[in-house]
Amino acid sequence: MNDVKLSTGLPETVTFQLGTLGALIAERFANEIAVYALKPKHVGLLTALIHAGAASQQELAAKLMVAPSLVVSLADHLEQLEAISRVRDPGDRRRQILKLTDEGARLLTRCENIARTIDDDLLGPLPGRQRTALRHALKALAAQKGLPITSSRKDAT
Amino acid sequence: MNDVKLSTGLPETVTFQLGTLGALIAERFANEIAVYALKPKHVGLLTALIHAGAASQQELAAKLMVAPSLVVSLADHLEQLEAISRVRDPGDRRRQILKLTDEGARLLTRCENIARTIDDDLLGPLPGRQRTALRHALKALAAQKGLPITSSRKDAT
DNA sequence: TGCTAGCATTCACAACGTGAACGATGTCAA
DNA sequence: TTGACATCGTTCACGTTGTGAATGCTAGCA
Numbered sequence: 359m360n361d362v363k364l365s366t367g368l369p370e371t372v373t374f375q376l377g378t379l380g381a382l383i384a385e386r387f388a389n390e391i392a393v394y395a396l397k398p399k400h401v402g403l404l405t406a407l408i409h410a411g412a413a414s415q416q417e418l419a420a421k422l423m424v425a426p427s428l429v430v431s432l433a434d435h436l437e438q439l440e441a442i443s444r445v446r447d448p449g450d451r452r453r454q455i456l457k458l459t460d461e462g463a464r465l466l467t468r469c470e471n472i473a474r475t476i477d478d479d480l481l482g483p484l485p486g487r488q489r490t491a492l493r494h495a496l497k498a499l500a501a502q503k504g505l506p507i508t509s510s511r512k513d514a515t
Numbered sequence: 516m517n518d519v520k521l522s523t524g525l526p527e528t529v530t531f532q533l534g535t536l537g538a539l540i541a542e543r544f545a546n547e548i549a550v551y552a553l554k555p556k557h558v559g560l561l562t563a564l565i566h567a568g569a570a571s572q573q574e575l576a577a578k579l580m581v582a583p584s585l586v587v588s589l590a591d592h593l594e595q596l597e598a599i600s601r602v603r604d605p606g607d608r609r610r611q612i613l614k615l616t617d618e619g620a621r622l623l624t625r626c627e628n629i630a631r632t633i634d635d636d637l638l639g640p641l642p643g644r645q646r647t648a649l650r651h652a653l654k655a656l657a658a659q660k661g662l663p664i665t666s667s668r669k670d671a672t
Numbered sequence: 673t674g675c676t677a678g679c680a681t682t683c684a685c686a687a688c689g690t691g692a693a694c695g696a697t698g699t700c701a702a
Numbered sequence: 703t704t705g706a707c708a709t710c711g712t713t714c715a716c717g718t719t720g721t722g723a724a725t726g727c728t729a730g731c732a
Contacts, residue, residue: 379537
């Protein structure tokens with residue numbers, strides 16, 4: 359009853375490793391972009407915008423897989439930072455059209471640099487072959503999953 | 516000013532992919548273990564216990580990287596499920612010693628099966644070479660990072 | 673015996689996100 | 703045109719998750 363033999367292999371699963379590593383990295387990323395008064399979800403929104411060019415809040419909510427009400431507060435904040443502009447759609451005055459500003463593009467580039475630095479820190483110690491293999495596999499998985507524009511959060515459970 | 520050229524490569528970074536995929540997987544895992552009235556952190560605690568054999572709540576808090584007060588509620592819940600036993604350390608009556616019960620081991624095994632299923636779903640579509648490469652690379656990263664016993668959370672930003 | 677430290681616990685609180693309700697606008701049929 | 707209904711953005715109340723400070727025991731040491 360006391361000494362359990364079955365050493366659960368849970369930490370050996372990709373599910374576990376991916377979840378844990380993802381959380382660790384996401385936390386670090388979140389900490390570093392905090393300098394720009396941004397949180398991961400903001401970066402997600404900016405990224406969605408740079409790809410779409412411009413979009414309504416509803417469309418963004420769908421892309422980010424969050425409630426429309428959350429997009430409101432994200433957009434509020436980004437507008438305050440002058441990272442996006444928010445104008446009524448002349449064709450449908452219910453819709454707010456969000457657009458990346460130059461400042462937004464600048465911010466996004468800075469976040470990208472942070473991400474690349476983290477990439478290097480993370481992959482650096484890995485042997486070259488493993489590094490490229492990981493890149494390819496992750497890319498494939500991301501593509502396969504549709505890769506919602508979302509940056510992942512910080513907790514790790 | 517309007518058409519931005521620089522297509523940010525953020526989604527191309529490992530940081531982004533790992534964070535996003537990790538969040539997606541963690542969410543799925545969380546949903547599936549909910550059947551057993553467990554959350555990822557509970558699994559983290561059980562996993563820590565099966566490796567340590569037995570531990571005080573403080574030790575577990577350190578391993579899980581969470582506040583001791585959180586361990587209290589996790590342990591409360593697991594105790595209610597009879598997944599762990601909680602007894603005062605006779606040698607130091609301030610400490611509560613947590614131990615995995617048979618039921619706890621059973622639960623953990625079920626969670627492990629869930630994780631393996633998710634692994635298969637995830638890696639299945641990948642070509643064989645990439646699959647093993649990913650496994651190796653993740654294992655290396657996990658080892659390098661110390662792999663805290665923690666299952667990752669659900670948000671994805 | 674008294675002081676100080678450590679452990680578990682409780683409690684108030686902050687952060688994050690959701691879903692329901694609401695007002696403004698658009699659409700379509702009568 | 704008018705009226706019914708849907709859609710968009712916004713606000714608000716709420717649930718969840720986790721933290722940090724305060725508290726009560728218990729240990730250990732002078």
